[in-house]
Amino acid sequence: MRRFFPLRPLVLTLATGLPLACLADNDGEVAELRRQIQELTQRVDTHQSSLRVLATRLQQLEAASPGQARMVRTADGAQPDASASREPASASAEGSGAEKVVREAPASRSAEAVYREQSAMFDRKFTLETGVSYSHSNRRDLFLNGFLALDAIFLGQINLDRIKADTLTFDLTGRYAPTDRLQFDLNVPYLYRYSAFSSVGAGFSTSAVAERNVSNGDVGDVSAGVFYRLIQESADHPDTVLNFRVKAPTGTSPYGIKFEDSPDSGGNLKLPEKLPTGNGVWAASAGVSFIKTVDPAILFANLGYTHHFDRSFSDISSDPNTRTPGSVRLGDQFSLGAGFAFALNERMSLSTSYSHRFARKARIRQQGQDWQTVNGSDSSAGVLNFGVTYALSDRRSMVFNLGIGVTADAPDITIGVKFPFSF
Template sequence: MMLRTIPLAVVIAFAAAPVLAQQATADAARDALAKKEGEGDQSALLKQTLTAVDKQYTLIRRNQLALTYDVSYSYVGEDRIVTDIANGSATLFNIENNNSHTVTNTFSADYGVRDNLTANVTLPLISRYADTAARSGLSNSIGDIGVGARWQPFEARRDQPGLTVTGNVRLPTGRSPFKIIAGSGEATGSGVGAATVGLNVNKIVDPVALFGSVNVTASLPAKNLWQVNGSRILTRVAPGPSVGFGLGFAYALSYGISTTISFQEAISAGSKLRFADGLEAKTHMQTSGILNLGLGYRVSPKTTVNFSVGIGLTPDSPNLIVGMNLPLSF
């Protein structure tokens, strides 16, 4: 606060001093709450938060490059019923307690092809530790690389919802779960290629941003397998299609702090299995639902670090997911 020297001739009467003191206090409060130069506004913070939440809601300018680092930890604990398929029926052997701990380091690069078109590639590095009644093991390997694009068909306007069309191709570069031999490590990939198309909508009503998404995923089959599964040999797996949707909101508590609450659900059709002896079987439909809680902290006018905690709501979901998103382009 700057203090100005006031000539004695303009000093007002002592009786008016309380009024001036109140006015000075109010001015100081307004100065403290006012947005500082370079601090940005809540809308910019919300856009950065949306980008970190799903990386689908905002685009970057033409010829710009944005690098991002994500790290997440997930825990899955379940009691698995070990069965064998014989003569078309399932035979119960025992019940195993399985625990899986996964740390995923993901490096992402986004490039602005046009102002309304962004291309991106993601490289995940996965460390997974699994502990079961029969064995335990640790694997460190690359995961499934993703290549995709985001397209904004209409110009973004402040008073209208933003619409983004997304497409992504997942390459089976990680260790396939269908080719893992018992005792040789853990899978770090899906084992199959897949393509996803989606639609995302967001609207900023300062200091709140509303967002939602829907997507469809189709996977290629895994062929030419030779994996021992009980007393049979698995030769082919055809994953079923899946549909996902999500919704949530971000709220700017101040010019430097934002919070997010979102819900995501994915419904996957059963996979078709084929064995060497000609037997075919199909798994049950799976539903994964996760509640996400996030906190964004602006460390600079252009950089926001986001932390998140995900809680699994269905038996097919991870029990716990903890993550951090850090832009590498400062």
């Protein structure tokens, strides 16, 4: 690093150190040197004053325009302003004396995409995101209908049912951040579901298998959310973002869907007329997210709670010959998750996370009766996620995610890709 020493003391020292004889003999030359020294000193003072004025003016302009690179002044060395950017600062100094001007590097595109996925960007832009995801689950259930004779021999019917479910989801999401602390979003999904039902033991034969498929597509439950940045990331605190979301029952409700016997199963296999694409009830969720940059990694964690509101239906029975009015109360859900991401370069980052969701048991109430708990309606779903984020340009990026279910209630595998585009 270059060091600039004040010129006035140095030049005066040199001038006073000259031999007296030479000064006496060369009065004209000495006068000329003194004049040049004075001019040079005045120029140095003028440049230093101009630099101070320009640096102050630049700070004022950038303070009035959030999102631009911030200039900070330091007394000794390059000390970046930690609250100005999530990315480390690049130290480039300009000036003279003990005062320097430091410019911070802008956040990388890959890091911005990670922030957008985990909470919100608050970049004062409108973002339109299209995405598609595929999930698959394979579940087997064993049913015993009979009794034990002599505590060793089972007499009755044994059924082994298997359900293979595939879901293809198309998402359209719009996001807008009017300030650097507030963001709104709206999500509209379309679901196409395909389920294969099979049952072993049709007609009391262990070799007979009844199989049928059901598929249909429809709009899912539309949701809207708001994000508020409570604490902005600094050297000591992570980004803390509160979120609130409301989901409307715009999808096909699962209540009142009739189940009919498969023709070749002998009453051993029942199939739904159609598959639901929504929960059928209103839901509200609240949560908090924490994000901290620890160069070169980004750490994140989140907590959430979802409440489902009671809703009455004209029919909640699955029997095609019965119509039963009633109400449904889905169990509330708790969710948590944590993970980290590495920004490999300006455009690409890798992420790993784990998320878990706990759901309480649901309850139903037929008209004129008390609430009854639905056995087996509670769940515990854990998913291990791996993601790759790639910034295609300054406005477009691609987010790929692979989820692997680690509990019986979670989908076996989920694959998704999203394309956010900022305007």
